[in-house]
Amino acid sequence: xxxxxxxxxxxxxxxxxxxxxxxxxxxxxxxxxxxxxxxxxxxxxxxxxxxxxxxxxxxxxxxxxxxxxxxxxxxxxxxxxxxxxxxxxxxxxxxxxxxxxxxxxxxxxxxxxxxxxxxxxxxxxxxxxxxxxxxxxxxxxxxxxxxxxxxxxxxxxxxxxxxxxxxxxxxxxxxxxxxxxxxxxxxxxxxxxxxxxxxxxxxxxxxxxxxxxxxxxxxxxxxxxxxxxxxxxxxxxxxxxxxxxxxxxxxxxxxxxxxxxxxxxxxxxxxxxxxxxxxxxxxxxxxxxxxxxxxxxxxxxxxxxxxxxxxxxxxxxxxxxxxxxxxxxxxxxxxxxxxxxxxxxxxxxxxxxxxxxx
Amino acid sequence: xxxxxxxxxxxxxxxxxxxxxxxxxxxxxxxxxxxxxxxxxxxxxxxxxxxxxxxxxxxxxxxxxxxxxxxxxxxxxxxxxxxxxxxxxxxxxxxxxxxxxxxxxxxxxxxxxxxxxxxxxxxxxxxxxxxxxxxxxxxxxxxxxxxxxxxxxxxxxxxxxxxxxxxxxxxxxxxxxxxxxxxxxxxxxxxxxxxxxxxxxxxxxxxxxxxxxxxxxxxxxxxxxxxxxxxxxxxxxxxxxxxxxxxxxxxxxxxxxxxxxxxxxxxxxxxxxxxxxxxxxxxxxxxxxxxxxxxxxxxx
Numbered sequence: 001x002x003x004x005x006x007x008x009x010x011x012x013x014x015x016x017x018x019x020x021x022x023x024x025x026x027x028x029x030x031x032x033x034x035x036x037x038x039x040x041x042x043x044x045x046x047x048x049x050x051x052x053x054x055x056x057x058x059x060x061x062x063x064x065x066x067x068x069x070x071x072x073x074x075x076x077x078x079x080x081x082x083x084x085x086x087x088x089x090x091x092x093x094x095x096x097x098x099x100x101x102x103x104x105x106x107x108x109x110x111x112x113x114x115x116x117x118x119x120x121x122x123x124x125x126x127x128x129x130x131x132x133x134x135x136x137x138x139x140x141x142x143x144x145x146x147x148x149x150x151x152x153x154x155x156x157x158x159x160x161x162x163x164x165x166x167x168x169x170x171x172x173x174x175x176x177x178x179x180x181x182x183x184x185x186x187x188x189x190x191x192x193x194x195x196x197x198x199x200x201x202x203x204x205x206x207x208x209x210x211x212x213x214x215x216x217x218x219x220x221x222x223x224x225x226x227x228x229x230x231x232x233x234x235x236x237x238x239x240x241x242x243x244x245x246x247x248x249x250x251x252x253x254x255x256x257x258x259x260x261x262x263x264x265x266x267x268x269x270x271x272x273x274x275x276x277x278x279x280x281x282x283x284x285x286x287x288x289x290x291x292x293x294x295x296x297x298x299x300x301x302x303x304x305x306x307x308x309x310x311x312x313x314x315x316x317x318x319x320x321x322x323x324x325x326x327x328x329x330x331x332x333x334x335x336x337x338x339x340x341x342x343x344x345x346x347x348x349x350x351x352x353x354x355x356x357x358x
Numbered sequence: 359x360x361x362x363x364x365x366x367x368x369x370x371x372x373x374x375x376x377x378x379x380x381x382x383x384x385x386x387x388x389x390x391x392x393x394x395x396x397x398x399x400x401x402x403x404x405x406x407x408x409x410x411x412x413x414x415x416x417x418x419x420x421x422x423x424x425x426x427x428x429x430x431x432x433x434x435x436x437x438x439x440x441x442x443x444x445x446x447x448x449x450x451x452x453x454x455x456x457x458x459x460x461x462x463x464x465x466x467x468x469x470x471x472x473x474x475x476x477x478x479x480x481x482x483x484x485x486x487x488x489x490x491x492x493x494x495x496x497x498x499x500x501x502x503x504x505x506x507x508x509x510x511x512x513x514x515x516x517x518x519x520x521x522x523x524x525x526x527x528x529x530x531x532x533x534x535x536x537x538x539x540x541x542x543x544x545x546x547x548x549x550x551x552x553x554x555x556x557x558x559x560x561x562x563x564x565x566x567x568x569x570x571x572x573x574x575x576x577x578x579x580x581x582x583x584x585x586x587x588x589x590x591x592x593x594x595x596x597x598x599x600x601x602x603x604x605x606x607x608x609x610x611x612x613x614x615x616x617x618x619x620x621x622x623x624x625x626x627x628x629x630x631x632x633x634x635x636x637x638x639x640x641x642x643x644x645x646x647x648x649x650x651x652x653x654x655x656x657x658x
Binding site for chain 1: 363366367369370373374377464467468471472477546550551553555556557558560561562591595596599600601603615616617
């Protein structure tokens, strides 16, 4: 019977939206996913966080998710569906759900919302994000050491601050080690299309890149790098098993403890609208094990030292002086870029030989 | 672009375009018989997941492709039963086949997401795609059976009056279309991006459908259309990687040099050619199968 129910649910798939409901219980937590939980990237890590939350809180919460929700008006329908079906807390896990989340939040003042990587809040809308750029600093350092062609290929998704910040952090660290390093950026304008991501990786490798960095969600670029015999960094989760001879390390997103804490706050009735931006120090950003086959022991040690320095605050990825492409000083020497500048970052730093799409 | 880079570029284009050619030529045969199957995306997904799962379980590439073709025959057989026997609306049935395929493939593949496999070299399939387009063209225009299939698509009542079994011929055309779509899917999950991920076809089925209209139902033009689209999508990536910018004397050079414009260029190029083709209304009218989407029942 359970099996039948499972099949039935899947057949009810409507335009790629699947709803999976666990057993019923007091507090209901809903999630909106941009991709499928099986992408072994962004959505996968959010789903791991959801599972962690359920395990932590036991019977106090149940959770539901809708996967593959496009970042357009469809998102409003999906979020409203969760809000109107008795959910108490709803996590919307992609940047471009921002306005849709606020729109629905206005209609349901008693439902709590949490929007990932956004910056617009309301009384019942919190935002949360992780400082992924701290990880980008470390991979930039590694890439600066390991590139032999001085060319790094970077597959970017959309020109939003989160992605731009990643490119800048990566380049600042890489150029510190290797001032002649060049970074080639391909904007894929998708988070999720294994074929297109592989095409982009192959194009970059064809143009002489010997390290592939990605800010898209599947492990296709890493696989393409493995096939072509060049190096790559994983995205969002540890992807070493898919490309053991290319994978240097990955920046992992760890959402579980945050989800558990926020759900607990709803259960206790202490939830309030907040802005959370945690990094390595709080364990929200974690580096995957460094690949000892591809990196020297010294380089691994340097990377680990950088992790420690970022955690204790002695190393800031955006420490001044930082100039933009026009040569203007944006962060003076001795200062660090503040969170406001980081959150809205829409410029390339000096040295990146490309134009940022606006 | 130097010589080596150009060769590399061509390779990427060939690899990326091949699945759309397979799916497009399959759908073309189906439509030539007078049936519109909008389930291409769903059939590709089911084909992709079947091939992947078979490969993981048996370790045999041959079985993987075989089972994937069976899966395509199953999916399109379901469609054929609904539209030919029960005479349901082709557009609605095809759309639901896509939705069904999305769900079914996710269900079958749930346990296999993220299983690493060894990809297959794509070159035999690239050659095969050209061969199949040629064979379909030969079949349509040089053989009697091809003529009969086209006749069924143009006027099923006349074909019926001449004593041909309209439903049988349409069934075969639908099954061929389904198996080609599934094969395209298996190429994607085994050669192109060797992995299984939910929804990994990412809209290529819809591109294949558009290609059939683009080709004005002529097999050779499927290749032209597919390579205009595939070539532009890889070329724009190449330009982005090179940091290409239009010179300032070009009007709106900032806009044309931006990544969003580059990303829409494959669709734009296809649209422009489509507009040119459809500017001649007579040509479209003459080349579209006259009985497309019309149900056939013997009493009519």
